[in-house]
Amino acid sequence: MPPPHDGVSLTNKIKTLLCAWKIENIIFSITLDNASSNNSLVYNLKSHLNINKALFCDGEFLHIRCCAHIINLIVQDGLKEIDGVVHKVRESVKYARASQTRKQKFLECIKRVHLDSKRGLRQDVPTRWNSTYLMLDSAIYYRLAWTALELADSN
Template identity: 35%
Template sequence: MEILPDKLDTSSLMLQGSLLHMRCAAHILNLIVKDGLDVMEKGIERVRDSVAFWSTTPKRHEKFEKMARLLNNEYTCRLALDCKTRWNSTYIMLKGALQYKDVFERLSIREKKFTCPTGEDWVFAKEVCARLKVFFDVTELLSGTSYVTASLFFPQICGIRLAIRK
Protein backbone atom coordinates (compact mmCIF):
# COMPACT_ATOMS: atom_id res chain seq x y z
CA MET A 1 0.00 0.00 0.00
CA GLU A 2 2.96 2.30 0.55
CA ILE A 3 3.92 2.07 -3.15
CA LEU A 4 0.69 3.50 -4.57
CA PRO A 5 0.96 7.04 -3.10
CA ASP A 6 4.64 7.10 -4.15
CA LYS A 7 3.71 6.33 -7.77
CA LEU A 8 0.95 8.95 -7.90
CA ASP A 9 1.30 12.68 -7.71
CA THR A 10 0.40 13.39 -4.07
CA SER A 11 -0.90 16.84 -4.92
CA SER A 12 -3.70 15.19 -6.91
CA LEU A 13 -4.66 12.85 -4.05
CA MET A 14 -7.03 13.87 -1.30
CA LEU A 15 -5.18 14.12 2.03
CA GLN A 16 -1.94 13.11 0.28
CA GLY A 17 -3.25 9.58 -0.29
CA SER A 18 -3.81 8.74 3.37
CA LEU A 19 -7.30 7.45 2.53
CA LEU A 20 -5.90 4.74 0.25
CA HIS A 21 -5.12 2.52 3.21
CA MET A 22 -8.08 0.91 4.97
CA ARG A 23 -7.59 -1.33 7.96
CA CYS A 24 -9.25 -4.72 8.00
CA ALA A 25 -12.74 -4.26 9.44
CA ALA A 26 -12.76 -7.72 11.02
CA HIS A 27 -9.49 -6.93 12.81
CA ILE A 28 -10.93 -3.68 14.14
CA LEU A 29 -13.98 -5.56 15.44
CA ASN A 30 -11.72 -8.11 17.11
CA LEU A 31 -9.88 -5.35 18.96
CA ILE A 32 -13.15 -3.75 20.10
CA VAL A 33 -14.59 -7.02 21.40
CA LYS A 34 -11.34 -7.98 23.12
CA ASP A 35 -11.33 -4.67 25.02
CA GLY A 36 -14.98 -5.15 25.98
CA LEU A 37 -14.37 -8.66 27.27
CA ASP A 38 -11.41 -7.47 29.32
CA VAL A 39 -13.81 -5.16 31.18
CA MET A 40 -16.37 -7.97 31.72
CA GLU A 41 -13.81 -10.62 32.68
CA LYS A 42 -15.05 -11.11 36.25
CA GLY A 43 -18.64 -11.58 35.10
CA ILE A 44 -17.92 -14.71 33.09
CA GLU A 45 -15.17 -16.12 35.29
CA ARG A 46 -17.43 -18.56 37.20
CA VAL A 47 -18.84 -19.95 33.96
CA ARG A 48 -15.29 -20.36 32.64
CA ASP A 49 -14.26 -22.10 35.89
CA SER A 50 -17.23 -24.47 35.57
CA VAL A 51 -16.37 -25.39 32.00
CA ALA A 52 -12.75 -25.91 33.05
CA PHE A 53 -13.80 -28.11 35.98
CA TRP A 54 -15.85 -30.48 33.81
CA SER A 55 -13.68 -30.52 30.70
CA THR A 56 -10.12 -30.84 31.97
CA THR A 57 -10.14 -34.53 32.90
CA PRO A 58 -11.64 -37.43 30.94
CA LYS A 59 -13.34 -38.81 34.06
CA ARG A 60 -15.14 -35.55 34.83
CA HIS A 61 -16.04 -35.07 31.19
CA GLU A 62 -17.56 -38.56 31.11
CA LYS A 63 -19.56 -37.74 34.26
CA PHE A 64 -20.79 -34.52 32.65
CA GLU A 65 -21.82 -36.27 29.43
CA LYS A 66 -23.61 -39.00 31.39
CA MET A 67 -25.59 -36.42 33.38
CA ALA A 68 -26.52 -34.58 30.20
CA ARG A 69 -27.96 -37.78 28.76
CA LEU A 70 -29.72 -38.57 32.06
CA LEU A 71 -31.45 -35.19 31.92
CA ASN A 72 -32.51 -35.86 28.31
CA ASN A 73 -30.31 -33.01 27.20
CA GLU A 74 -28.95 -33.87 23.77
CA TYR A 75 -25.19 -33.88 24.06
CA THR A 76 -24.59 -32.26 20.69
CA CYS A 77 -21.49 -30.22 21.42
CA ARG A 78 -18.56 -30.90 23.66
CA LEU A 79 -17.72 -28.33 26.34
CA ALA A 80 -14.94 -26.11 25.08
CA LEU A 81 -12.79 -23.98 27.34
CA ASP A 82 -11.99 -20.63 25.81
CA CYS A 83 -8.64 -19.16 24.95
CA LYS A 84 -8.51 -15.74 26.58
CA THR A 85 -6.72 -14.21 23.60
CA ARG A 86 -9.46 -15.27 21.16
CA TRP A 87 -12.82 -13.73 21.97
CA ASN A 88 -14.67 -15.96 19.50
CA SER A 89 -13.67 -18.95 21.64
CA THR A 90 -15.30 -17.20 24.62
CA TYR A 91 -18.50 -16.93 22.58
CA ILE A 92 -18.35 -20.65 21.71
CA MET A 93 -17.65 -21.55 25.36
CA LEU A 94 -20.58 -19.48 26.66
CA LYS A 95 -22.92 -20.81 23.99
CA GLY A 96 -22.07 -24.39 24.96
CA ALA A 97 -22.22 -23.74 28.71
CA LEU A 98 -25.65 -22.11 28.44
CA GLN A 99 -26.90 -25.14 26.54
CA TYR A 100 -25.97 -27.33 29.53
CA LYS A 101 -26.96 -24.98 32.37
CA ASP A 102 -29.27 -27.57 33.96
CA VAL A 103 -26.50 -30.17 33.81
CA PHE A 104 -24.12 -27.87 35.69
CA GLU A 105 -26.80 -27.20 38.31
CA ARG A 106 -27.57 -30.89 38.83
CA LEU A 107 -23.90 -31.81 39.06
CA SER A 108 -23.33 -29.15 41.72
CA ILE A 109 -25.66 -31.13 43.99
CA ARG A 110 -23.69 -34.34 43.50
CA GLU A 111 -20.15 -32.97 43.34
CA LYS A 112 -19.15 -31.06 46.48
CA LYS A 113 -15.87 -29.78 44.96
CA PHE A 114 -17.78 -28.04 42.18
CA THR A 115 -19.24 -24.56 42.60
CA CYS A 116 -21.96 -23.83 40.07
CA PRO A 117 -22.39 -20.33 38.67
CA THR A 118 -25.17 -18.34 40.34
CA GLY A 119 -28.41 -17.36 38.65
CA GLU A 120 -26.97 -13.88 38.11
CA ASP A 121 -23.88 -15.41 36.49
CA TRP A 122 -26.08 -17.32 34.03
CA VAL A 123 -28.15 -14.22 33.20
CA PHE A 124 -24.97 -12.22 32.61
CA ALA A 125 -23.47 -15.02 30.49
CA LYS A 126 -26.63 -15.14 28.38
CA GLU A 127 -26.49 -11.37 27.80
CA VAL A 128 -22.80 -11.47 26.89
CA CYS A 129 -23.34 -14.44 24.59
CA ALA A 130 -26.19 -12.67 22.77
CA ARG A 131 -24.00 -9.61 22.19
CA LEU A 132 -21.00 -11.70 21.15
CA LYS A 133 -23.16 -13.55 18.61
CA VAL A 134 -23.75 -10.27 16.79
CA PHE A 135 -19.99 -9.61 16.63
CA PHE A 136 -19.30 -13.25 15.71
CA ASP A 137 -21.72 -13.15 12.76
CA VAL A 138 -20.46 -9.78 11.50
CA THR A 139 -16.81 -10.81 11.82
CA GLU A 140 -17.55 -13.98 9.87
CA LEU A 141 -19.29 -11.94 7.16
CA LEU A 142 -16.51 -9.35 6.93
CA SER A 143 -13.85 -12.07 6.81
CA GLY A 144 -15.27 -13.43 3.56
CA THR A 145 -12.84 -13.96 0.72
CA SER A 146 -15.15 -14.73 -2.19
CA TYR A 147 -17.00 -11.40 -2.20
CA VAL A 148 -16.36 -7.68 -1.69
CA THR A 149 -16.78 -6.66 1.94
CA ALA A 150 -16.03 -2.92 1.91
CA SER A 151 -19.67 -2.03 1.20
CA LEU A 152 -20.86 -4.26 4.05
CA PHE A 153 -18.91 -2.52 6.80
CA PHE A 154 -21.09 0.52 7.54
CA PRO A 155 -24.49 -1.25 7.62
CA GLN A 156 -23.03 -4.01 9.81
CA ILE A 157 -21.51 -1.51 12.25
CA CYS A 158 -24.90 0.24 12.48
CA GLY A 159 -26.49 -3.14 13.21
CA ILE A 160 -23.95 -3.78 15.97
CA ARG A 161 -24.67 -0.37 17.49
CA LEU A 162 -28.40 -1.11 17.59
CA ALA A 163 -27.81 -4.57 19.09
CA ILE A 164 -25.57 -3.19 21.83
CA ARG A 165 -28.11 -0.53 22.80
CA LYS A 166 -30.81 -3.14 23.55
Protein backbone atom coordinates in the same frame (compact mmCIF):
# COMPACT_ATOMS: atom_id res chain seq x y z
CA MET B 1 8.96 -12.21 6.58
CA PRO B 2 12.03 -12.32 8.84
CA PRO B 3 12.54 -9.47 11.33
CA PRO B 4 12.69 -6.56 11.59
CA HIS B 5 9.02 -5.73 11.13
CA ASP B 6 9.43 -1.97 11.23
CA GLY B 7 7.71 0.36 8.77
CA VAL B 8 10.72 0.74 6.46
CA SER B 9 11.33 -3.01 6.17
CA LEU B 10 7.64 -3.68 5.59
CA THR B 11 7.51 -0.95 2.94
CA ASN B 12 10.49 -2.42 1.10
CA LYS B 13 8.97 -5.91 1.20
CA ILE B 14 5.57 -4.70 -0.06
CA LYS B 15 7.20 -2.65 -2.86
CA THR B 16 9.24 -5.70 -3.92
CA LEU B 17 6.13 -7.89 -3.99
CA LEU B 18 4.04 -5.33 -5.87
CA CYS B 19 6.74 -5.10 -8.55
CA ALA B 20 7.19 -8.88 -8.71
CA TRP B 21 3.45 -9.35 -9.15
CA LYS B 22 3.33 -6.45 -11.64
CA ILE B 23 0.56 -4.67 -9.77
CA GLU B 24 2.46 -1.62 -8.48
CA ASN B 25 0.35 0.70 -10.67
CA ILE B 26 -3.08 -0.70 -9.84
CA ILE B 27 -3.25 -0.55 -6.05
CA PHE B 28 -6.49 0.83 -4.66
CA SER B 29 -6.20 -0.09 -0.98
CA ILE B 30 -4.30 -2.17 1.53
CA THR B 31 -5.95 -3.66 4.60
CA LEU B 32 -3.90 -3.78 7.79
CA ASP B 33 -4.35 -4.12 11.51
CA ASN B 34 -3.55 -1.30 13.95
CA ALA B 35 0.15 -2.04 14.53
CA SER B 36 2.14 1.20 14.75
CA SER B 37 4.64 -0.06 12.16
CA ASN B 38 1.75 -0.26 9.68
CA ASN B 39 1.18 3.51 9.97
CA SER B 40 4.78 4.05 8.90
CA LEU B 41 4.39 1.43 6.15
CA VAL B 42 1.33 3.20 4.73
CA TYR B 43 2.97 6.64 4.89
CA ASN B 44 6.10 5.37 3.08
CA LEU B 45 4.16 3.32 0.55
CA LYS B 46 1.79 6.20 -0.17
CA SER B 47 4.75 8.52 -0.82
CA HIS B 48 6.38 5.97 -3.13
CA LEU B 49 3.19 5.25 -5.07
CA ASN B 50 2.27 8.95 -5.33
CA ILE B 51 5.63 9.67 -6.96
CA ASN B 52 4.68 7.20 -9.69
CA LYS B 53 1.13 8.61 -9.88
CA ALA B 54 -0.11 5.12 -9.10
CA LEU B 55 -2.77 5.94 -6.51
CA PHE B 56 -6.49 6.43 -6.99
CA CYS B 57 -7.67 9.71 -5.39
CA ASP B 58 -4.12 10.47 -4.26
CA GLY B 59 -4.22 7.50 -1.88
CA GLU B 60 -7.19 8.76 0.12
CA PHE B 61 -8.48 5.17 0.33
CA LEU B 62 -5.12 3.40 0.51
CA HIS B 63 -5.16 2.42 4.19
CA ILE B 64 -8.21 0.41 5.19
CA ARG B 65 -8.23 -0.76 8.80
CA CYS B 66 -8.94 -4.45 9.24
CA CYS B 67 -12.58 -4.74 10.36
CA ALA B 68 -12.00 -8.11 12.03
CA HIS B 69 -9.16 -6.64 14.08
CA ILE B 70 -11.26 -3.62 15.08
CA ILE B 71 -14.20 -5.83 16.04
CA ASN B 72 -11.85 -8.04 18.08
CA LEU B 73 -10.53 -4.98 19.97
CA ILE B 74 -14.07 -3.75 20.67
CA VAL B 75 -15.26 -7.15 21.85
CA GLN B 76 -12.17 -7.66 24.03
CA ASP B 77 -12.92 -4.32 25.73
CA GLY B 78 -16.53 -5.39 26.24
CA LEU B 79 -15.46 -8.75 27.65
CA LYS B 80 -13.38 -6.93 30.27
CA GLU B 81 -16.66 -5.61 31.67
CA ILE B 82 -17.82 -9.17 32.41
CA ASP B 83 -14.38 -10.62 33.09
CA GLY B 84 -15.40 -12.10 36.45
CA VAL B 85 -18.24 -14.08 34.89
CA VAL B 86 -16.15 -15.20 31.91
CA HIS B 87 -13.39 -16.32 34.29
CA LYS B 88 -15.84 -18.42 36.33
CA VAL B 89 -17.27 -20.05 33.20
CA ARG B 90 -13.76 -20.68 31.81
CA GLU B 91 -12.65 -22.31 35.08
CA SER B 92 -15.83 -24.42 35.19
CA VAL B 93 -15.27 -25.64 31.64
CA LYS B 94 -11.62 -26.42 32.43
CA TYR B 95 -12.76 -28.34 35.51
CA ALA B 96 -15.33 -30.40 33.61
CA ARG B 97 -12.83 -31.23 30.86
CA ALA B 98 -9.77 -31.80 33.10
CA SER B 99 -10.00 -35.60 33.29
CA GLN B 100 -11.84 -38.48 31.72
CA THR B 101 -13.71 -39.10 34.98
CA ARG B 102 -14.96 -35.51 35.13
CA LYS B 103 -15.91 -35.55 31.45
CA GLN B 104 -17.91 -38.72 32.04
CA LYS B 105 -19.61 -37.26 35.09
CA PHE B 106 -20.58 -34.14 33.11
CA LEU B 107 -21.90 -36.31 30.24
CA GLU B 108 -24.05 -38.21 32.77
CA CYS B 109 -25.45 -34.90 34.01
CA ILE B 110 -26.19 -33.87 30.41
CA LYS B 111 -28.12 -37.11 29.86
CA ARG B 112 -29.94 -36.69 33.17
CA VAL B 113 -31.34 -33.32 32.08
CA HIS B 114 -32.08 -34.54 28.53
CA LEU B 115 -29.71 -32.30 26.56
CA ASP B 116 -27.78 -33.12 23.39
CA SER B 117 -24.27 -34.21 24.38
CA LYS B 118 -23.04 -34.00 20.77
CA ARG B 119 -23.16 -30.22 20.84
CA GLY B 120 -20.09 -30.23 23.08
CA LEU B 121 -18.66 -28.11 25.82
CA ARG B 122 -16.26 -25.58 24.28
CA GLN B 123 -13.08 -24.16 25.81
CA ASP B 124 -12.05 -20.71 24.69
CA VAL B 125 -8.79 -19.15 23.68
CA PRO B 126 -8.92 -15.80 25.51
CA THR B 127 -7.26 -13.87 22.68
CA ARG B 128 -9.98 -14.89 20.20
CA TRP B 129 -13.31 -13.31 21.04
CA ASN B 130 -15.33 -15.69 18.89
CA SER B 131 -14.00 -18.67 20.86
CA THR B 132 -15.09 -16.94 24.09
CA TYR B 133 -18.53 -16.47 22.56
CA LEU B 134 -18.65 -20.18 21.61
CA MET B 135 -17.59 -21.17 25.13
CA LEU B 136 -20.27 -18.97 26.72
CA ASP B 137 -22.87 -20.23 24.26
CA SER B 138 -22.09 -23.87 25.07
CA ALA B 139 -22.00 -23.19 28.82
CA ILE B 140 -25.41 -21.50 28.67
CA TYR B 141 -26.84 -24.38 26.64
CA TYR B 142 -25.66 -26.81 29.34
CA ARG B 143 -26.79 -24.67 32.30
CA LEU B 144 -29.11 -27.42 33.61
CA ALA B 145 -26.25 -29.91 33.35
CA TRP B 146 -24.08 -27.53 35.43
CA THR B 147 -26.76 -27.51 38.09
CA ALA B 148 -26.89 -31.30 38.05
CA LEU B 149 -23.07 -31.46 38.26
CA GLU B 150 -23.10 -29.10 41.23
CA LEU B 151 -25.40 -31.52 43.05
CA ALA B 152 -23.35 -34.58 42.03
CA ASP B 153 -19.84 -33.17 42.59
CA SER B 154 -18.95 -31.23 45.73
CA ASN B 155 -15.95 -29.65 43.99
